Amino acid sequence: MNLPPSPDCVAIFRRLFADDPRAAFRDWFVLQEHLRDDRERQTESEETARALASDLWSIRDTLVFSSRGEEARFLHNLAVFFGSRGPAESLERSLSLFGESLDAAGPQPDLEAWARAWHNRGNALQNLARSADDLRESLVSYERALSVRDASRRIARGVTLHSLGILLRKLAEAEPEKRDAHLRAAISAFEESLSLRSEEKLERGMAETAAALADARGALASGC
Secondary structure, rough: OOOOOOOHHHHHHHHHHHHHHHHHHHHHHHHHHHHHHOOOHHHHHHHHHHHHHHHHHHHHHOHHHHOOOHHHHHHHHHHHHHOOOOOOOOOOHHHHHHHHHHHHOOOOOOOHHHHHHHHHHHHHHHHHOOHHHHHHHHHHHHHHHHHHHOOHHHHHHHHHHHHHHHHHHHHHHOOHHHHHHHHHHHHHHHHHHHHHHHHHOHHHHHHHHHHHHHHHHHHHHHOO
């Protein structure tokens, strides 16, 4: 992938974001994925990825959106980016942006968008956890998402329950004194997720959750 020097990339995207933040972010995100996966020029690509991310972080307050909803979606998507593993990952920035996104949504947000924000906040904390405290905060985020993702939102609920199970599996390792309790809770989350995914005939999700469920059951049975 041939790219201009990092400062030129930053300047180009500054102009694009000033003109149309929504369209610019789509192109910016695609480029970030290419930079993350580039192994031929890894050092250069990681430098460019971090420069682009830092600049967008610094100018986000200057961007103009057509509505609060559009601004909330932008902030949410940027929070997901910073909360995902890669050269520009930053849990601190991700959590800050999730807070901004939830604030921008206003006092009467779209409930599914609200739940999606809490689910993805949980993912960010789980992806980039530095301590058991981060994992416990992730647990709170998933529980908030599940308060909206009830049985009427079967597919979304199955996704969050699967992520919750993975988190509880990690908490079982991080908190050995609560290991069995966390494993039982993980098994319960996986069982419900698998049931929902089976009813919706989501074969890939079923296989993913079935494997995680078998692992959790095996860990509980072995005691180690």
